[in-house]
Amino acid sequence: MKSLGIFHSSGLITNNVIHIDLEQYNSTEVCSAFLVTTPESNVILDCGTSNDVPTLLTHITTNLRISLKKIKYLIPTHYHFDHFGGGWFLWKQIKEYNPEVKILTTLKTKEQLQEPTLHMKRAGRTFGNMIGEMQGIPEEAFEIIFPDEEILLPGFNETQSLSLVPSPGHCDDHVCPTLFNNYETEFMFLGEAAGTRMNPKNLLTLGTSMPPEFNFTTYVQSLERLIKFNPKNIGLGHFGVIKGQEFALQLMKENLEFTHHFRTFVKDKYEEKNETKWIVDQFIEHELEGRVDPSQIDMRFLTRIIVALVYGQLIDLGFRKPK
Numbered sequence: 001m002k003s004l005g006i007f008h009s010s011g012l013i014t015n016n017v018i019h020i021d022l023e024q025y026n027s028t029e030v031c032s033a034f035l036v037t038t039p040e041s042n043v044i045l046d047c048g049t050s051n052d053v054p055t056l057l058t059h060i061t062t063n064l065r066i067s068l069k070k071i072k073y074l075i076p077t078h079y080h081f082d083h084f085g086g087g088w089f090l091w092k093q094i095k096e097y098n099p100e101v102k103i104l105t106t107l108k109t110k111e112q113l114q115e116p117t118l119h120m121k122r123a124g125r126t127f128g129n130m131i132g133e134m135q136g137i138p139e140e141a142f143e144i145i146f147p148d149e150e151i152l153l154p155g156f157n158e159t160q161s162l163s164l165v166p167s168p169g170h171c172d173d174h175v176c177p178t179l180f181n182n183y184e185t186e187f188m189f190l191g192e193a194a195g196t197r198m199n200p201k202n203l204l205t206l207g208t209s210m211p212p213e214f215n216f217t218t219y220v221q222s223l224e225r226l227i228k229f230n231p232k233n234i235g236l237g238h239f240g241v242i243k244g245q246e247f248a249l250q251l252m253k254e255n256l257e258f259t260h261h262f263r264t265f266v267k268d269k270y271e272e273k274n275e276t277k278w279i280v281d282q283f284i285e286h287e288l289e290g291r292v293d294p295s296q297i298d299m300r301f302l303t304r305i306i307v308a309l310v311y312g313q314l315i316d317l318g319f320r321k322p323k
């Protein structure tokens with residue numbers, strides 16, 4: 001699908017970026033990963049849950065015909081199970097072919113990845129047995145960098161560079177892996193820093209205000225900063241790619257607007273009636289239209305997500321305590 005810049009297939013985005021549908025939860029168009037590729041090395045951005053790792057590896061070796069010996073780095077946008085829960089397993093698998101492979105990340109994400117127990121317990125309440133397995137990762141797997149620090153990849157020309165743009169808000173360790181080329185932002189992987197897109201036909205978004213870490217103020221500040229990068233192409237964790245500066249900006253600005261709107265909506269409804277389920281029902285009834293394609297989504301699953309989005313907002317507003 002190419003209208004409005006929307007690109008949902010696995011495939012080439014720019015000369016150096018490949019989009020991969022992880023087929024998470026055995027469904028297409030749920031979770032995206034990316035490969036940054038040069039003639040000499042490759043970097044995997046996000047990898048999904050441990051259940052998604054075999055799909056990802058098969059895609060890389062069979063469809064893209066890239067040798068696992070040439071995977072240099074694995075980079076998470078953030079530590080959550082659906083984005084990098086399978087990181088430990090992916091690292092183990094690739095290490096068999098390239099003993100030098102590293103998880104390249106910030107100290108914040110590394111600390112979260114090494115202590116996944118509480119996160120998995122909380123995630124299990126919303127997503128049940130879909131979350132796969134997260135195991136602690138040995139120290140030797142990591143190479144630590146600072147946010148915004150330049151990552152020089154073998155095979156890049158002198159005008160290309162990669163860095164992790166800090167983007168806290170959805171959670172505190174969130175970064176956006178970003179590829180610069182010729183002083184322009186060629187590609188920015190937004191992860192969950194600019195919402196999710198669940199309707200494949202338009203550029204409307206939903207939020208990522210998951211409990212317990214969502215912080216409205218830092219989320220908005222991060223997104224305002226990301227917009228200033230003026231990316232030519234963006235990737236979303238959920239889901240796909242928006243090609244072209246105009247459409248990329250349209251989506252990011254829409255999510256900024258939605259974020260403010262959703263905040264006000266939850267606050268107003270809470271003041272009317274202090275009951276999470278009622279607020280969720282009000283949102284589904286009055287605010288969801290256009291943001292999802294009802295023929296393509298499991299409403300029970302979606303309702304669980306909306307409960308989480310409302311609850312995260314209520315915690316950040318100070319109306320609820322984290323469980």
Ligand SMILES: [Zn+2]
Pocket residue numbers: 078080083170192
């Ligand atoms: Zn997340």
